[in-house]
Amino acid sequence: MKLSLKLITYLSLIIFSVISIAYVSILDSKVVNKLDGVLWTVPAKVYARPLELAEGGKINVDVLKKELEILSYELTKGIPDTPGEFSQSQRSVNIFIRGFGSQEPGLYRLKIENDKIDSIKRKDGISIDLIQLEPLSIGGMFPSHLQDRILLNFSQVPKDLEEMILVVEDRNFYSHKGISLRSIMRAFIKNTRALGIEEGGSTITQQLAKSLFFSPEQTIKRKIKEAIAALLIEIHYSKQEILLAYINDVFIAQSGRRAIHGFGLASQFFFGTDLKNLSLDQKALLVGMLKGPSLYSPINNPDRAKTRRDLVLSLIKNDSLITEEEYLDLKGRSLKVIPPSFKSLSKYPAFNDIVTLDLRKNFDDSDLRTKGLKIITNLDPVVQDYLEESIKDTKLQLKRRYGSQLNGLEGAGIVIDSFSGEVVAAIGSTKPNNYGFNRAINAVRPIGSLVKPFIYLSALQHYSKYNLSTLLDDSKLSVSLPGGKLWEPNNFDKKFHGNIPLHVALSESYNVATTRLGMDLGYSVVQETFTKLGIKKKIPKYPSIFVGSFEMTPLEVIQAYQTIASEGFYSPLNSIRTVESSEDVLSLSYPYKVEQRFRPEPIYLLKFVLKQTFISGTARGFSSRVIEKWKTGGKTGTSDDQRDSWFVGYAGNYLMVVWLGFDDNRKSPLTGRTGALQVWKNFMSRLDPIAYEVRKPSRIRYEWVDTKDGLLSGERCKGSILIPFVEGTEPEMIPQNRKKCRISEESYTAKVLNKIKEAIEVK
């Protein structure tokens, strides 16, 4: 009996030892595995483009102010004295830049004259030619645990931050072996007296072990496991490695579903700048939050956070890390944290979808979720905000006008830089912040009259046959379809207009004349133009295709119009500028790609007519000053029964497409003019873009022609218009009755000379 009891005891001890050893071994491999690998899986961060301000560069001050507001810069009176402030006077803007990458933080004064940056000067008066604002963080590619961090190496950790952490969290860090009996005893006595858990007594190593492997509950069992894990960490890693892991891993804040870990990301999250640029009071705030990220959150509990920050400052003062004077100065400062730039997975869901599509061409999913890539996109946050505000405002206005008919109205919009094909903003719904069906890239809809410029461009490339005054036939048309049916297109005004010049047929968007033109050209010629414009789909061979039964997504539409807006130069759409690895070594750049797909002359002629849309066509209503300033042009589109309202138009270097309609494809009261154009107008009026002058192709000549018969006319003749021609294709005939009102070059010169003479005589 005695023997068997002994045996049982021995056996129990052996089993316990085996289990303990097995547990410790498992824990040991977990520690090594996590600290060597999993901890360093960092999600990709997605940023907007950084705004560059260049001496001599064009600028719209309102747009600059909006950018500063989006970046949470605070407008102050007088000269800004802390990072994140700006002020404005009549002809200058002062910005205290927070700093980003190689851009030093500091005060910069921008002198602005006539929409141009005249000079940029530092606080000490030295001229600078180029400065960069930090890019807005707009999202990330998160793994399932949704932990987000920016990894730092030891050289990136400021010495004073390290000292501050040790003073506050673990004074004996460099002398203990993972657990501190002294701290545990002190916490034990305090907790016994308080009859509860009041003090942790955990070392930094224990805190690291806790955050890596265990839940936040405070039980004796968990404390023992935590202590074992801490001892194992100390066996495998140096003190410096442990401290760095802690600085990179510690949980600091929660933003929606995203967990903010580590000081690197916390610095960006709360102050919008790199850790190296933080002041001592800012670092103290972060260190103070370690005790209770939610309790001491400067966003939710600013008073508590300030008290805690001041306590940290007094602790480092007591340790002589700062002087009494410095302490009083730092203590007097307000918290000045910035609100989170985004709360869910991405600030701009529709744009994020486009970025993801582009990224998938070069990266697999696991790279994006684990390799800490820094993705600089082409998103312009001001343009994006204007786009979102425009669609929301316009929808409200339209609902006021049309009432419940517009319940459930949806929409999409994309803005690109037409010069480069860079996608700068996108929305996939009239509620732009909602996730879900992204109409900008997925809604395949009939494009209505947006197809017409493609047909006319096909014609205008054949100089010898077509020019802007070529007469097209807009009389009744019947086309026999296979199966014996007849198809008879009609115009929007339900009228036929006989013979009309080509430019009128396009600017008035006549369906019948366009169908005849398309049929005369042939499907293969039109198909060739479609392909050159970057449209990958094959056009079906039925005539209704020429008046807009062709279906495209807004993204496909804007690609096709990019080549037109950009003088015939095709650039593939692109939402990403660069992708960098976490060590800031360039991983992948997305260079400008440009290909001349059309000669400048036919594009010039087409753009002349697209400008007429604004002067006298379906987009009329803008002042001539605005039309000239923006160098604008565009086209409205309405599908059958007004199920789709489209507008695509350029102003300055911006090209924008808007679609409005219903997901269930029901009829709407909106045409391209009354719906989508209103969003475009609202948007461009906010942005008020500045256009670059483009040289007129040398073979272009202007002639006065008649708006009805397309023959030569004169400035003084009724119903005449001055339109461009490719040299040698101008009409030669002039009707007898117009010879008198056509001013010849000689008589015009004589007229000018007479006027000068008169002026001299008057003087």
Add this chain to the structure above:
Amino acid sequence: MSLFLGCTSSPKKETNFYDLEVEKFSSSVKLLLTDLEFLKKEILKVNANKPSVQRILIEADDKWMEEDLKKASSALERGLRIAKDESALYLRLAHLRLEQGLIKESSAFAERGLLNKNASSWELLLLKIYSAQK
């Protein structure tokens, strides 16, 4: 200047260097057509009007000298985002794309440069050399 003025076809017509046929130029100019290194040297002498773009040009030229064509290209594209009316950028991009073996793109950048209203006659002439490659 007089060398080019003689090439205009009609005395009435205003001189427009965009119209000139490069093959008709004198032998000294023809050197530009035959010697790529000589052409590159000429291209690198073209400066930007804006100091900010000039700084970027220097950065790009340095990278180019180090034969880091990708970074040189990135810098020039950054310049284009700041100013689209600097011929120096188009010229360098046209030559750089040529070195990268992208002849169509080289020509396209030159054609774009030809539409720049601020381009000088000399810059237009140089751009024409690249645009004529197609």
